[in-house]
Amino acid sequence: MKINERDETMSKHEVIINKEKCIGCQMCIKDCPAHNIEFKDKKAAIIDKECIMCGHCVAICPKNAVIISGYTDHPIIREKDVNLNPNDILNTIRFRRTIRQFQKKNIPQSVLEQIVEAGRLTHTAKNMQDISMIVLDKEKSRVERMAVQLFRRIKPFANLFSSMIKRTNITDDFFFFEAPIAIVIASKDPINGALAAQNMEFVAEANGLGVLYSGFFSMAANHSRQIKRILELPKGKKVITTLVLGYPKVKYQRSVQREKSDIKFL
Structure with a gap:
C-alpha cells in the first residue's frame, strides 16, 4: 500500500x-x-x-x-433518532476492566464483523480513512512466539531499570493470554487508530467480550521486520494498538477510585 x-x-x-x-x-x-x-x-x-x-x-x-460515486455500499437511511443513555455509557466506562483471563470460547463471526465494522465507520481526520485492521486468528500463535522471543532477548537489559519488569515472567502467552482473537489496528495518523480502537472496544463490550489493549505486542510489531512481514503492514502505517478479545473468565464486582479531574472552565 x-x-x-x-x-x-x-x-x-x-x-x-x-x-x-x-x-x-x-x-x-x-x-x-x-x-x-x-x-x-x-x-x-x-x-x-x-x-x-x-x-x-x-x-x-x-x-x-x-x-x-465509486463505493460498493450505499448510504443507510436514518429511520429514527437513537439516543444513548448517558448513565449507561458512563457505567460502561466506570466498570470497564482490562481482561487478562479469558474463557476457551470462540467468538462468532457475526460479532467479529460488527467489531471490524465499528473500526471501518470511525470518523477520521480529513476523512483520511487510513485505518487498517489485521485480525489474528490462525497466525496469532506464530506472531506471539516471535514477539515473546524478542522480549525475552531484551528483558535482561530492561530488568536493570525497573523492578516491576524484573518481576515479570515472559510466558509463552505473555501478549494474548490465550484469548481466541487479537486485532491489530494500524494507521498513518495515531489519533485515527486510537479512535477506531475505542469504537471497536465499545462494540466488543456490548457483545459481552472482554478487551485488553496490548501495548507490548504493538511495540514488538513495530520493531520486528518478521512480524511486519506476516501482518503485511501497509507501507506508511504504524501499529497503533492491538485489541485482544475474548469472553472474560472473571467478573469484577465494583469500580475503582480515580483521581479528581484536572479540568478548567474558562
Whole structure:
C-alpha cells in the first residue's frame, strides 16, 4: 500500500448532484466543511473535483439528491433518532476492566464483523480513512512466539531499570493470554487508530467480550521486520494498538477510585 494511497483512492470518487431532485434548500452548501458547493441557477453545484469526500452533503440532503460515486455500499437511511443513555455509557466506562483471563470460547463471526465494522465507520481526520485492521486468528500463535522471543532477548537489559519488569515472567502467552482473537489496528495518523480502537472496544463490550489493549505486542510489531512481514503492514502505517478479545473468565464486582479531574472552565 503506497503512502499516497488515500489520494489515489479518493480520486475514484466523485460528488454528484442530481439537479432534478435538488430543491435548492442550500443545506449542503452551509454544511460543507470544504466549502466546495455553491448555489448556481437555484440549484446546488460542485465547485471543484478536489474534495475530502466526507459525505456531509450526502447525509444532510433531504431529497437524496447527492451521491458519491465509486463505493460498493450505499448510504443507510436514518429511520429514527437513537439516543444513548448517558448513565449507561458512563457505567460502561466506570466498570470497564482490562481482561487478562479469558474463557476457551470462540467468538462468532457475526460479532467479529460488527467489531471490524465499528473500526471501518470511525470518523477520521480529513476523512483520511487510513485505518487498517489485521485480525489474528490462525497466525496469532506464530506472531506471539516471535514477539515473546524478542522480549525475552531484551528483558535482561530492561530488568536493570525497573523492578516491576524484573518481576515479570515472559510466558509463552505473555501478549494474548490465550484469548481466541487479537486485532491489530494500524494507521498513518495515531489519533485515527486510537479512535477506531475505542469504537471497536465499545462494540466488543456490548457483545459481552472482554478487551485488553496490548501495548507490548504493538511495540514488538513495530520493531520486528518478521512480524511486519506476516501482518503485511501497509507501507506508511504504524501499529497503533492491538485489541485482544475474548469472553472474560472473571467478573469484577465494583469500580475503582480515580483521581479528581484536572479540568478548567474558562
